[in-house]
Amino acid sequence: xxxxxxxxxxxxxxxxxxxxxxxxxxxxxxxxxxxxxxxxxxxxxxxxxxxxxxxxxxxxxxxxxxxxxxxxxxxxxxxxxxxxxxxxxxxxxxxxxxxxxxxxxxxxxxxxxxxxxxxxxxxxxxxxxxxxxxxxxxxxxxxxxxxxxxxxxxxxxxxxxxxxxxxxxxxxxxxxxxxxxxxxxxxxxxxxxxxxxxxxxxxxxxxxxxxxxxxx
Amino acid sequence: xxxxxxxxxxxxxxxxxxxxxxxxxxxxxxxxxxxxxxxxxxxxxxxxxxxxxxxxxxxxxxxxxxxxxxxxxxxxxxxxxxxxxxxxxxxxxxxxxxxxxxxxxxxxxxxxxxxxxxxxxxxxxxxxxxxxxxxxxxxxxxxxxxxxxxxxxxxxxxxxxxxxxxxxxxxxxxxxxxxxxxxxxxxxxxxxxxxxxxxxxxxxxxxxxxxxxxxxxxxxxxxxxxxxxxxxxxxxxxxxxxxxxxxxxxxxxxxxxxxxxxxxxxxxxxxxxxxxxxx
Numbered sequence: 001x002x003x004x005x006x007x008x009x010x011x012x013x014x015x016x017x018x019x020x021x022x023x024x025x026x027x028x029x030x031x032x033x034x035x036x037x038x039x040x041x042x043x044x045x046x047x048x049x050x051x052x053x054x055x056x057x058x059x060x061x062x063x064x065x066x067x068x069x070x071x072x073x074x075x076x077x078x079x080x081x082x083x084x085x086x087x088x089x090x091x092x093x094x095x096x097x098x099x100x101x102x103x104x105x106x107x108x109x110x111x112x113x114x115x116x117x118x119x120x121x122x123x124x125x126x127x128x129x130x131x132x133x134x135x136x137x138x139x140x141x142x143x144x145x146x147x148x149x150x151x152x153x154x155x156x157x158x159x160x161x162x163x164x165x166x167x168x169x170x171x172x173x174x175x176x177x178x179x180x181x182x183x184x185x186x187x188x189x190x191x192x193x194x195x196x197x198x199x200x201x202x203x204x205x206x207x208x209x210x211x212x213x214x215x216x
Numbered sequence: 217x218x219x220x221x222x223x224x225x226x227x228x229x230x231x232x233x234x235x236x237x238x239x240x241x242x243x244x245x246x247x248x249x250x251x252x253x254x255x256x257x258x259x260x261x262x263x264x265x266x267x268x269x270x271x272x273x274x275x276x277x278x279x280x281x282x283x284x285x286x287x288x289x290x291x292x293x294x295x296x297x298x299x300x301x302x303x304x305x306x307x308x309x310x311x312x313x314x315x316x317x318x319x320x321x322x323x324x325x326x327x328x329x330x331x332x333x334x335x336x337x338x339x340x341x342x343x344x345x346x347x348x349x350x351x352x353x354x355x356x357x358x359x360x361x362x363x364x365x366x367x368x369x370x371x372x373x374x375x376x377x378x379x380x381x382x383x384x385x386x387x388x389x390x391x392x393x394x395x396x397x398x399x400x401x402x403x404x405x406x407x408x409x410x411x412x413x414x415x416x417x418x419x420x421x422x423x424x425x426x427x428x429x430x431x432x433x434x435x436x437x438x439x440x441x442x443x444x445x446x447x448x449x450x451x452x453x454x455x456x457x458x459x460x461x462x463x464x465x466x467x468x469x470x471x472x473x474x475x476x477x478x479x480x481x482x483x484x485x486x487x488x489x490x491x492x493x494x495x
Contacts (some may be wrong), residue, residue, distance in 0.1 A: 038303065093468070160454055165457070172461075175473065
């Protein structure tokens with residue numbers, strides 16, 4: 001069966017950039033979140049280094065998210081199909097895929113996750129800049145520091161909730177999800193199962209030899 | 217171990233700055249270039265290299281000018297906001313004698329203590345990016361000496377001892393001041409931070425803001441929420457998320473291309489069918 005190009009090289013690259021930077025931010029962020037997780041910073045080279053790198057890696061993550069926003073903005077728009085899909089979300093979660101309306105290139109859950117990361121990412125960036133230069137904020141604007149610690153924590157928790165589901169879905173629930181984001185290709189059968197509306201218009205890969213055995 | 221306390225009697229401070237010099241000298245701090253503010257104040261604010269600053273203010277009342285001098289430094293709160301906010305274990309410690317001390321070798325320079333402090337005390341060093349402040353001369357106190365500033369004070373405006381002894385002296389001094397034209401004299405030992413190990417006698421005890429002191433300081437509510445309920449709810453939510461996906465996997469497992477496929481695949485269609493869903 002044909003292989004379809006699900007993610008181009010640049011899409012895989014920007015996803016990898018955001019994934020690696022996010023994981024670093026998550027781990028060091030957890031270390032700063034509570035002394036109970038501080039050992040993570042020790043493993044990653046110490047609290048001082050983590051404090052120095054965390055904001056810079058945050059900028060890398062920002063670039064990756066902006067890249068995604070530019071690339072996927074159109075694909076991530078909610079459509080009428082998504083509204084139907086949302087109503088059948090319970091079936092999707094129970095793996096009763098036969099009862100789930102067909103999805104486009106991204107299903108409604110993926111779109112929700114994308115916008116969660118964009119909005120939370122913006123909140124994390126703004127509050128993060130305030131935390132980065134906390135010592136430079138004048139005392140009269142102390143309320144900025146108060147807001148920054150709270151917004152940064154709440155937004156980070158929101159992304160953690162999303163990322164737990166995202167990683168779990170991509171690796172454990174959807175077969176070949178991980179393969180697709182690493183190598184870019186999916187089988188036509190996979191595409192018609194998970195993203196039927198997209199499958200019809202998806203670009204075909206000319207040389208299917210390397211993965212031909214998968215669907216044999 | 218009894219809690220130790222430094223008593224600052226602003227009514228007998230003559231603004232000589234001997235305490236500033238003694239602090240710099242004992243703690244081996246490099247000299248800071250003084251700033252001419254048009255007052256008897258050395259610098260606009262404390263810094264990472266200047267932990268003891270006599271804050272000077274002019275105050276006019278009933279046609280009489282008063283010079284209000286207050287020793288600005290770490291207050292050594294019994295309930296320190298800096299410690300509540302600090303993420304690095306061991307970077308801020310509170311000894312059983314009440315002294316709150318920063319351990320710069322453990323400090324990661326996040327500045328959360330600045331957010332937690334109700335008195336604007338911790339200062340980040342521009343080069344080392346670690347925070348510094350008054351140690352209450354813990355290295356002197358540990359061997360039975362007074363803090364350097366107390367030792368240098370020529371008017372006994374500064375005194376050092378157990379908290380009980382210092383409050384005793386302070387209360388007597390307040391009674392004297394009240395009988396001598398300062399009916400509102402009081403001891404500044406703010407209960408919102410559990411009391412402090414630096415207590416101050418103020419002529420105008422009813423208006424601490426005249427001296428640049430907050431009226432009713434406490435650990436900021438944002439820090440309390442952040443390090444209290446938000447932390448616990450966040451930890452539970454993260455744990456719940458991980459457990460949730462685990463339970464989901466055990467209950468529903470992996471999506472199967474064969475058994476749970478959309479209807480058109482099950483019906484044996486091998487080509488993408490022309491769907492009519494695109495309304």
